[in-house]
Structure formats: structure tokens, C-alpha cells
Amino acid sequence: DQYRLYRTYHGCTMAPPVARASVALxxxxxxxxxxxxxxDQKFAAFVAQLAxxxxxxxPPGAFYxxxxxPYDDVRFTRDLYARxxxxxxxxxxxxxxxxxxxxxxxxxxxxxxxxxxxxxEAAHRILRFFETIDINIS
Numbered sequence: 554d555q556y557r558l559y560r561t562y563h564g565c566t567m568a569p570p571v572a573r574a575s576v577a578l579x580x581x582x583x584x585x586x587x588x589x590x591x592x593d594q595k596f597a598a599f600v601a602q603l604a605x606x607x608x609x610x611x612p613p614g615a616f617y618x619x620x621x622x623p624y625d626d627v628r629f630t631r632d633l634y635a636r637x638x639x640x641x642x643x644x645x646x647x648x649x650x651x652x653x654x655x656x657x658x659x660x661x662x663x664x665x666x667x668x669x670x671x672x673x674e675a676a677h678r679i680l681r682f683f684e685t686i687d688i689n690i691s
Contacts, residue, residue, distance in 0.1 A: 592616060595665040595672045602676035606683040617664040619644065623686065626661055636685060637678040 567575065596611045599618070603609060609618055622629040626643040633639050642664075644657030665672050 591669065592665065594669050598669060599663075599665060599672050599676045602673065603680060603683075606680060616666055617662050620661050620663055622659055622661055626657070626659055630661060632686070633679065633682055637682045639675055639678050639682070 596618070600609045600611055607620060609620055612618070620641075626645050630641050630643045633641060641661040644660030644662060645655045646657070647662065648655050648657035667675070
């Protein structure tokens with residue numbers, strides 16, 4: 554009974570061969586290093602391409618950007634999708650209104666999870682979108 558109680562605090566254990574395989578797999582940072590390099594390429598290409606019309610800061614570690622919108626974030630998101638088939642997430646959807654304001658309002662979150670070429674194409678479409686709305690928020 555004491556052993557059974559003890560086990561409830563620790564969950565299940567792995568068989569030794571599975572534990573050794575897990576250590577070997579988790580100990581390899583090659584994939585993580587390569588992914589960081591790919592995200593660096595995506596961010597560099599995306600931010601540079603949009604620099605003429607949109608001031609974007611590259612975060613020290615993420616797969617998305619936060620970008621200030623030139624008008625209401627929900628309307629901006631809908632317009633961008635309708636005109637260029639690009640999906641971003643309104644910042645106001647990710648925060649709660651408190652004391653009369655929503656900290657995400659006026660921002661969108663842009664995920665750069667596609668491959669580098671698709672991120673470049675998305676930046677190109679967003680650039681075309683900004684040309685149609687005639688607003689520069691650099």
C-alpha cells in the first residue's frame with residue numbers, strides 16, 4: 554500500500570531502454586539549431602521586405618511578430634484576408650479588455666511558420682496591401 558501511494562506521486566516510469574532512447578533523442582540539438590537558423594532567415598526576409606511601409610521589431614526568440622496596425626486590428630485582419638488572402642491574428646483576440654482598454658487592440662500577431670519562400674510571398678502580398686490602403690506606419 555505504501556509503495557502504491559508513493560507511485561501516485563510520481564506517475565509512470567519509463568522502461569530503461571525507452572529512457573535511454575529518450576536521452577539520446579532529447580540530447581541532440583541539431584534540429585533546434587537548424588530551426589533557429591530558419592526562423593532567423595524568415596524574420597530577416599520578412600522584416601526587410603516590409604521595412605518601407607511597416608516598422609517591425611524582430612523578437613529575440615519566437616515564431617511570430619507583433620505588428621502595430623494603422624487602424625482597428627480586427628478590421629485590418631479582415632481586410633488583409635479579403636484583399637491578399639493572408640491570415641493574421643488580431644491582438645485584441647489574445648487579450649481581455651480591462652479598465653476600458655485592451656492591450657492587444659491595434660496590434661496583430663503574424664506567425665512565420667511557413668517555409669522561407671512562403672514568408673517572402675506573404676510579405677510581398679502585405680506590401681501590396683499597404684499600397685492599396687495608402688497608410689504608412691513606419
